[in-house]
Amino acid sequence: MFDDVSDIIIQIRNLSKIYGDGVEIKALDAIDLDIKRGEFIAIVGPSGSGKSTLLHQIGILDTPTSGTILLKGIDITKMSDKQRSKMRNEELGFIFQYHHLLPDFNALENVMMPLLIKGTKRSKAKKMAFELLKEVGLEDRINHRTHQLSGGQNQRVAIARALVNKPSIVIGDEPTGNLDTKKSDSIYELLRRLNKEYNQTFILVTHDERMAAKTDRIIRIVDGKIAEDSKNRKDF
Amino acid sequence: MFELDVATRHIKSRRRQTLFSIIAVSLAVGIIIIFMSMMSGYTSILIDSTTENQAHITIMPKEDEDYIYLYHGLENHIHTLKGVGGVSSYLQNEAALQYKHNAEGVLLYGINPEDEKRVVNRDKYMLAGEFVSIDNPGSRMILGFKLAKNLDVNMGNSVTVQIPGAEPTDFTITGIFQTGTPIDETMAFVNLGRLQDLHGSGDVVTGIGIKIFDVYDAEELANGIDRETGYDAISWMEQNAEILNLMETSESMVYFFYIIIFSISGFGIANVLIMIVMEKVGEIGMLMAMGTSRRSIMLIFLLEAGILGMAGVVIGCVLGYGASLAIASITIPIPPEMYFGMDHLPVVIELKNFISASAFAMVINIVAGVFPARRASKMNPVEAIQSV
Ligand SMILES: Nc1ncnc2c1ncn2[C@@H]1O[C@H](COP(=O)(O)OP(=O)(O)O)[C@@H](O)[C@H]1O
Ligand SMILES: [Mg+2]
Numbered sequence: 049m050f051d052d053v054s055d056i057i058i059q060i061r062n063l064s065k066i067y068g069d070g071v072e073i074k075a076l077d078a079i080d081l082d083i084k085r086g087e088f089i090a091i092v093g094p095s096g097s098g099k100s101t102l103l104h105q106i107g108i109l110d111t112p113t114s115g116t117i118l119l120k121g122i123d124i125t126k127m128s129d130k131q132r133s134k135m136r137n138e139e140l141g142f143i144f145q146y147h148h149l150l151p152d153f154n155a156l157e158n159v160m161m162p163l164l165i166k167g168t169k170r171s172k173a174k175k176m177a178f179e180l181l182k183e184v185g186l187e188d189r190i191n192h193r194t195h196q197l198s199g200g201q202n203q204r205v206a207i208a209r210a211l212v213n214k215p216s217i218v219i220g221d222e223p224t225g226n227l228d229t230k231k232s233d234s235i236y237e238l239l240r241r242l243n244k245e246y247n248q249t250f251i252l253v254t255h256d257e258r259m260a261a262k263t264d265r266i267i268r269i270v271d272g273k274i275a276e277d278s279k280n281r282k283d284f
Numbered sequence: 285m286f287e288l289d290v291a292t293r294h295i296k297s298r299r300r301q302t303l304f305s306i307i308a309v310s311l312a313v314g315i316i317i318i319f320m321s322m323m324s325g326y327t328s329i330l331i332d333s334t335t336e337n338q339a340h341i342t343i344m345p346k347e348d349e350d351y352i353y354l355y356h357g358l359e360n361h362i363h364t365l366k367g368v369g370g371v372s373s374y375l376q377n378e379a380a381l382q383y384k385h386n387a388e389g390v391l392l393y394g395i396n397p398e399d400e401k402r403v404v405n406r407d408k409y410m411l412a413g414e415f416v417s418i419d420n421p422g423s424r425m426i427l428g429f430k431l432a433k434n435l436d437v438n439m440g441n442s443v444t445v446q447i448p449g450a451e452p453t454d455f456t457i458t459g460i461f462q463t464g465t466p467i468d469e470t471m472a473f474v475n476l477g478r479l480q481d482l483h484g485s486g487d488v489v490t491g492i493g494i495k496i497f498d499v500y501d502a503e504e505l506a507n508g509i510d511r512e513t514g515y516d517a518i519s520w521m522e523q524n525a526e527i528l529n530l531m532e533t534s535e536s537m538v539y540f541f542y543i544i545i546f547s548i549s550g551f552g553i554a555n556v557l558i559m560i561v562m563e564k565v566g567e568i569g570m571l572m573a574m575g576t577s578r579r580s581i582m583l584i585f586l587l588e589a590g591i592l593g594m595a596g597v598v599i600g601c602v603l604g605y606g607a608s609l610a611i612a613s614i615t616i617p618i619p620p621e622m623y624f625g626m627d628h629l630p631v632v633i634e635l636k637n638f639i640s641a642s643a644f645a646m647v648i649n650i651v652a653g654v655f656p657a658r659r660a661s662k663m664n665p666v667e668a669i670q671s672v
Pocket of ligand 2: 099100101221
C-alpha cells in the first residue's frame with residue numbers, strides 16, 4: 049500500500065506554468081506528482097490541457113512559473129544551463145511526435161550523438177549505438193539517412209537514440225502520433241520491452257486510450273490539473 | 285568534438301552556398317594580398333632608391349652660420365660612431381653652366397670622390413667616364429645625363445662655370461651619370477678643393493653626408509649627433525618626410541578599402557550561417573534536448589564560420605601568391621629613366637602580408653559568425669522543437 053520513498057525518481061510539488069502577457073494561460077495549475085523508478089506511465093487528456101507542458105518541465109526543456117521538480121532528489125529548477133544540459137544528456141531520453149533525426153547524419157551516427165555529446169569515445173559509442181539499433185530491429189539500416197527510411201523506421205531510430213545513454217527517464221510526446229495503428233502497436237511493444245529490460249521510467253503522452261490501457265498507470269490532465277491518477281492492474 | 289562533426293555536416297549540406305561564401309573570402313584575401321604586395325613593392329622601391337641615392341644623415345651648418353668650418357674634426361668624430369659606413373663632406377654652390385649658346389642652372393657639388401663613393405654608390409650610375417676622375421683639384425666635372433643633353437655637351441667638352449663673385453672658369457666633362465631621378469637634370473660634381481678655391485671662402489663645407497649600415501637607425505643617430513655637436517643633423521626620414529607621410533596616408537586609405545572588401549566577404553559568411561540556422565531550428569532544439577549546452581551550440585556555428593573562413597583564406601593566399609608572381613613577371617613599357625629605372629611592377633611578396641591579410645579575414649569572418657551563432661544558442665528548445 050505504501051510506496052518506498054527512496055524509489056521515487058520524480059517528485060513534483062505545486063508546479064505551475066503560466067503563459068502569456070496580458071491574457072494569462074494557466075497551462076499547469078499547482079501539480080503535485082510522484083513517479084517511481086521503472087514506472088510505465090501514460091499521460092492522457094484533451095488537447096491543450098497541458099500534457100506537453102508537463103513533459104517539457106520534467107524534461108528540463110522549460111522553466112516553471114512556480115513550484116519545484118526534483119529529479120533523483122535534485123531540484124532542477126535551480127540549475128545552470130550547463131547542469132541542465134548535462135542532466136538532459138545523462139538522465140533523460142526524448143521521443144517526440146516528429147523524429148527530429150539530424151538529416152546530415154545516418155541512423156548509426158544519429159544514435160551515437162547523445163554519447164558523443166557526453167564525451168564517450170567514438171569506437172565505444174559506435175558499438176553501443178549499433179546494439180540499440182539491433183534492439184529496435186534496424187541493424188541492416190545503420191547507414192541510411194532519414195529520407196531513406198520510413199516513418200516507423202525513423203521513429204525506431206529516434207527511440208534507439210533516446211535510450212542509448214541509458215537514461216533513467218524516457219519521455220515521449222505522442223511518440224506514435226504520426227504512425228498508423230499497426231506500426232504504433234509495434235512501437236509500444238518495443239517501448240514496453242525496453243522498459244522491462246532496463247527498468248527505465250517511461251512517461252508517454254498519448255491520446256490513444258487503447259495504448260494508455262496497456263500502461264501501468266494513467267494520469268489524466270484536464271485544464272492543467274491532474275483529474276485522475278489510476279493504476280492499471282499489472283497482473284491482469 | 286561532436287561540435288566539429290555537426291559543423292562540417294552543416295557545411296557539406298549546403299554545398300553551393302558555402303562554396304559561394306568561400307569564393308568570396310578567397311577573392312577578398314587574394315585581392316588584398318596582391319594590394320599589399322604591390323604596396324610593399326612601391327614602399328621598398330621608394331625607400332631603397334631614397335636611401336641609395338642620398339646620404340642617410342646630413343649634417344648642416346649651425347643655425348646662424350653659412351658653413352661648417354671645422355669639418356675635419358667633425359668627420360673624425362663621426363667616424364668613431366657605431367654603425368657609420370662612410371662620411372663625405374661637400375661644398376654646395378649654385379652655378380650656371382654654359383656651353384656654346386646653351387646655359388643651365390645647376391647645383392654644383394664639390395666632393396672628394398673616394399669619400400663620396402662610401403656614402404652613395406656613384407659608380408653604379410655612371411653612364412660614361414669614372415667618378416674618381418675628379419679626385420684631384422683639376423678642372424674636371426661630372427654631370428647628370430639630362431643636364432648634358434640640355435647643354436648638348438659630351439665627354440671631353442669644356443663647359444664654362446659661373447659662380448657669383450668668381451671668374452668664369454672652364455671645366456672638362458669627364459663623366460656623365462644617370463640615376464633616373466630629378467638630379468640627372470640639376471646636379472654636377474667637381475673636386476672639393478677645386479670648388480673651395482673658386483669659391484674663395486677657405487677650407488669650409490656646407491654639409492657632411494653620412495652613410496650608415498642600418499638605414500632605420502638614422503633618426504636615432506642623427507639625434508645623437510645633434511645633441512653632441514650642436515650641428516643640425518637630418519635623417520633621410522626627416523628629409524623625405526613629405527613622401528613618407530604621403531605613403532602612410534595612402535596606407536591608411538588602403539586599410540579602409542581592406543575593411544570594406546573583408547566586410548563584404550564577411551556578410552557572405554553571415555548570410556550562409558543565418559540560412560543554416562534558420563533551416564536547422566528543429567535540429568538545434570533536438571541537439572539541446574540531447575544535452576548540448578548553449579555554449580556548444582554557439583561553438584558549432586562559430587566553427588562553421590571558422591571553417592568557411594579558413595578555406596577561403598587558404599585559397600585566397602594561394603591566389604594572392606600566384607597573382608603577385610604573375611604581376612611581378614609582367615614587363616612594363618616605361619622608359620627606364622622613369623620610375624627609378626624599373627621595368628617591372630614592383631611587387632614584394634612578404635610573409636607578413638599573408639599573415640595580416642589572413643588574420644584580418646579570420647577575425648572578420650568569426651565576427652560575422654557571432655550573430656547567427658548567438659541567435660542559435662539563445663533559442664528556446666521547446667519552441668525550436670515545436671517549430672517543425
Ligand atoms: N509557448 C506557449 N505560449 C503560449 N501558450 C502556450 C505555449 N505553449 C503552450 N501554450 C498553451 O498552454 C496550454 C497547454 O498546452 P500544451 O501543454 O501544449 O497542451 P497539450 O500538449 O495537452 O495539447 C494550451 O492552452 C496552449 O495553448
Ligand atoms: Mg501536446
